[in-house]
Amino acid sequence: MAASKMVLIEGEKSINRRVLILLGVVVLALGIGVGILIGALAINSGGDENLAVTAALSEGDESISGKLIAEIKENNIRNHLNYFTSNPHLAGTPMDLEQAEYVRDKWLEYGLDYADVVPYKVLLSYPKGKENRVEIIDAAGNVEFGSAREEAILDDSQIRDDIVPPFTAYSAAGVEEGDLVYANYARVEDFFYLERDLNMTLANTIIIAKYGRIFRGDKAANAMAVGAKGLILYSDPINEAPDQYKDEIYPDGMFLPGSGVQRGSLFKEMMDPLTPGYPSREYAYRIDESDASLPTIPVHPIGYNDAVEFLSQMTGDQVKDDWGGGLDITYRYGPGFVDNTKKARLNITTTNQLATTYNVIGGIVGAVEEDRYVLVGNHRDAWVFGAVDPSSGTAVLMETSRAIGALVKQGWRPRRTLVFCSWGAEEFGLIGSNEWVEEFAKPLTARAVVYVNVDSAVKGGYLLGLSSSPHLYKAVYEATKKVSDPYPDGDRKTVYDTCKLRRPNSDKTQPRIGDLGSGSDYAPFMQRIGVSSIDMSYAHETGLFPMYHSVYETFHLVSTYLDPDFKAHGAITRVTAELLRSFSDSLVIPMDCRDYAKRIEDMVEAFKVSSDGQLMVDEGIGFDDLDSAVLNLTRSSQYFQDKIDSINSKDPMAYRAVNDKLMGFERTFIDPLGLLDRQLVRHVIFAPSSKNMYASAGLPSLTDALFDIDNVASEDREERWEQVRKELATLVHMIESAAAYLDHDLTTLFRGKAST
Secondary structure (H helix, E strand, O other): OHHHHHHHHHHHHHHHHHHHHHHHHHHHHHHHHHHHHHHHHHHHHHHHHHHHHHHHOOOOOOHHHHHHHHHOOHHHHHHHHHHHOOOOOOOOOHHHHHHHHHHHHHHHHHOOOEEEEEEEEEEEEEOOOOOOEEEEEOOOOOEEEEOOOOOOOOOHHHOOOOOOOOOEEOOOOEEEEEOEEEOOOOOHHHHHHHHHHOOOOOOOOEEEEEOEOEOHHHHHHHHHHOOOOEEEEEOOHHHHOOHHHOOOEOOOOOEOOOOOOOOEEOOOOOOOOOOOOOOOOOOOOOOOHHHOOOOOOOEEEEOHHHHHHHHOOEOOOEOOHHHOOOOOOOOEOOOOEOOOOOEEEEEEOOEEEEEEEEEEEEEEOOOOEEEEEEEEEEEOOOOOOOOOOOHHHHHHHHHHHHHHHHHHHOOOOOOEEEEEEEEOOHHHOOHHHHHHHHHOHHHHHHHEEEEEEOOOOEOOOOEEEEEEOHHHHHHHHHHHHOOEEEEEEOOEEEHHHHHHHHOEOOOOOOEOOEOOOOOOOHHHHHHHHOOOEEEEEEEOOOOOOOOOOOOOOOHHHHHHHHOOOOHHHHHHHHHHHHHHHHHHHOOOOOOOHHHHHHHHHHHHHHHHOOHHHHHHHHOOOOOHHHHHHHHHHHHHHHHHHHHHHOOOOOOHHHHHHHHHHHHHHHHHHEOOOOEOOEOOOOEOOEEEEOOEEEEEEEOHHHHHHHOOHHHOOHHHHHHHHHHHHHHHHHHHHHHHHHHHHHOOOHHHHHOOOOOO
16 A cells, blocks of 8 residues: 555656656747747847937938939920910919919829828909009090000910909009109109109109019008009119110010010018918908008009100109119109199009919928928919919929939938928919918928028029028038039039129129028018028029010020020029938038128128118117127037037937027027017018018118118107117127027026026
């Protein structure tokens, strides 16, 4: 019994040992398997992390530059221009939508990751049939002369019924008559001369003035300010058809015929007139039209064939030499006609109405920093055919997108996201771009790197005109050095060479790059939200663009006279594409804040010795604080550049940090309260002049506060000088803020002193 029990016990022990051994083997195997799996996952995870870090630290592929430049084809640009100019495409018309859908479909075909049409319902303005005109009437009100209701047909492209007749958008409707007064260019100084030097009373008169020098909307505002009842604008041959080119009048050349008329908007703001500051979405609150900043007098444009009928009959003294023009008449001030029973009369039926315009937005998602946007754009709408303005730029935009898309299809992808923009209703007041910027101000402020604008890309092939934010100068120079000049000669081989020779900077060491004002779609980016911008356009050797906004701005004009081989179109497309590549694919964004500091220093020094600067000195207002702020910005910009030059090349966050600062530097000059009397224009260094929306005004609020201050009534003068002091203090603060922004040291928050 005991023996049997012992055997059973020993047998159980043997079985237990075998079970334990088997279990141990299974556990060991599982452990090894799990370990291998964990190790594999760790290796794979580490691999992904390593790839991400490598990508974040990698410089862009420089070979892409040459491939991109070579990919661009002039014939493609020509074909695009032919399409966009084949029909009038006024904003808010069916062709506005048709061309928007064409752009979207082409972008998707070219390989963009996304593209779509973005509509906005906005207040636009149209003539009522062909009723608008200006007249000379006799004492009984009979019409002795009336301006042409449409431009003469000079080529077959005009034989159609969808051409809008000459008009000025947002003109007040009505019939007004009065004595005619010639006001040169209708600038503020022209009206000062008439009122102060000639002691003329301008209230209740009709003003006639030449186009040019300033924005037409400013001319209307100036006429309204002196109490005029109406305004007639005309294109004088001294600007649009000078005597030396009398044999080159269209259709025999590029110069404006006497029947040609410049259409255009009178609206001075950059937005939909009824939704100021906010996007014109379906939920938008719209103000009453009577509360919008629209003209209150009728305004109408005419050609110089009609203008001579008015000007040749005027009475009054002969104008001074610099007020004359190119018509074979004696220019006189007025008021009125030699036959004082005659009057000038405007009969305007233009109406404003809500209409839908269309932006097109497309994009190529960045491989590394998809939340950083490099934008390029141009408006698509035109007054008629718009072969130069804007369609030369639209053709450039389309070929740029095709060439970049071709490289994406081949496997390349930029580091940062590229955004392509085709704007609607720019001609009415930068409406499409502005509404989009208003709608997406928050993400754009956080993510936009730069905006490149290509409006009216080619007016000739003589010179590439350049304007940009100052810290983009070097990027612009490098791009133009890589592109062959369309018409090289000797040592003048690249676009850069030609720009340096024909439009050098003050010390003749570099091409001159202008400051940005307004007049095109970079304005809402730059002036509203502080996105650094570039604007480019090829110019004719005369510097003129005579066909501007006329019916004669056709494909024939461009392909026969302005750029027959489309070489200038090709050159500006290559510069545009290279700029986009550089900004989207460089490890460090190609911006140099030292150039911005230097431009501000130069502006301040020029201001101090100007007549305005002397007025301030005479009033006892010094510049010590301003000089100190500029010096601090100069030092901070050099300090920041030194940080970039010594960056830790193995730290992706270091690159992200400097790129964020570079991207945001322009924003430091945005005053959220806006400029003096211009709440929605916010850039304190560069802004459109308040007297000419087309031109840039440096230190704009300070300049505006000082304007004509000597002629302010004595009881109001001290209040104006207080405004000057306020604007100076604001400017100093903004420059000091920019300096502090570039300094990452925590002690900056203690005004440079360590906490105690």
